[in-house]
Amino acid sequence: MKPFLFNPFNRIAGARALLLGWLLILLTAIIAFFSHCHFDGALDAHAGQKGAWWLYLAEPFLAWGSTVLVFYGTGLLVAGPQTRFVDIAGTMALSRWPKIFVALLFLIPVSVPQRASDVGLPLIAFGLSALVFSIWMIALMYHAYTVSCHVKGTKAVVSFILALVIAELISKSAFYFFYTSIIHP
Amino acid sequence: MQKKLPYICPSCTAPLRVQGLVCLQCETQVTGSFPLPELAQLTEEEQQFILEFVKSSGSLKLMAAQLKLSYPSVRNLLDDIIEKLKANSPRD
Numbered sequence: 001m002k003p004f005l006f007n008p009f010n011r012i013a014g015a016r017a018l019l020l021g022w023l024l025i026l027l028t029a030i031i032a033f034f035s036h037c038h039f040d041g042a043l044d045a046h047a048g049q050k051g052a053w054w055l056y057l058a059e060p061f062l063a064w065g066s067t068v069l070v071f072y073g074t075g076l077l078v079a080g081p082q083t084r085f086v087d088i089a090g091t092m093a094l095s096r097w098p099k100i101f102v103a104l105l106f107l108i109p110v111s112v113p114q115r116a117s118d119v120g121l122p123l124i125a126f127g128l129s130a131l132v133f134s135i136w137m138i139a140l141m142y143h144a145y146t147v148s149c150h151v152k153g154t155k156a157v158v159s160f161i162l163a164l165v166i167a168e169l170i171s172k173s174a175f176y177f178f179y180t181s182i183i184h185p
Numbered sequence: 186m187q188k189k190l191p192y193i194c195p196s197c198t199a200p201l202r203v204q205g206l207v208c209l210q211c212e213t214q215v216t217g218s219f220p221l222p223e224l225a226q227l228t229e230e231e232q233q234f235i236l237e238f239v240k241s242s243g244s245l246k247l248m249a250a251q252l253k254l255s256y257p258s259v260r261n262l263l264d265d266i267i268e269k270l271k272a273n274s275p276r277d
Contacts, residue, residue, distance in 0.1 A: 009258070010254055011253065011254060011255055011258075012255055014255065014256050014257070087255075147255070147258060147261065150257070150264055
């Protein structure tokens with residue numbers, strides 16, 4: 001059970017992982033529509049205004065896409081041409097499944113404090129829970145990367161951290177362009 | 186009982202070499218110092234992997250289906266064996 005929770009990619013990768021990952025991302029998007037949760041970055045999830053239904057569908061796929069591009073490029077640089085795009089795409093899609101729980105968390109009505117002194121236990125618990133699921137997703141992403149690219153040790157850790165930071169920066173830029181050009185031109 | 190061919194010294198973990206061979210037919214004995222074949226220097230699991238790889242005509246896709254592993258996992262196992270064989274191969 002433990003390997004499946006943190007590293008299912010020894011068993012499933014490639015096109016099968018991609019299909020399953022996309023279905024889970026779609027499920028996440030559906031839940032996010034009802035919970036008004038916006039996945040506006042490679043790692044991010046924020047509460048936001050209610051938007052069109054297609055926005056909730058586009059956001060997680062855009063976040064996934066930016067992650068795939070960066071990690072595929074990193075895999076080619078670090079591991080070489082044997083890195084398969086479909087493995088990166090599939091394992092990265094599947095690694096996002098803990099975001100389902102983040103989208104569900106946003107169904108819980110938690111008031112946004114106006115001042116720091118208004119931050120209460122419910123909000124802290126909410127934040128910590130979301131953080132746990134995000135860390136779980138990052139752990140899955142790490143295993144997705146190391147299995148798909150066959151990278152080990154210090155090289156794997158350093159290149160993963162760098163790629164994750166770059167993916168977050170690129171996704172933020174992509175979302176900024178998306179929101180300013182398409183949503184609010 | 187199936188015996189396993191040792192390839193690492195149990196005392197100092199250095200690679201073992203073959204010092205004697207015997208013909209059970211005519212009892213001829215051959216002595217010398219011969220390196221173990223490269224494939225014999227792999228673990229039993231690795232040797233089994235190589236055998237299955239050959240039987241699968243080199244198809245990693247088929248191997249993945251047989252071993253119930255993902256394609257990159259099977260490829261990674263093969264890459265690890267290749268690295269080990271390169272490290273163990275005698276230098277020219």
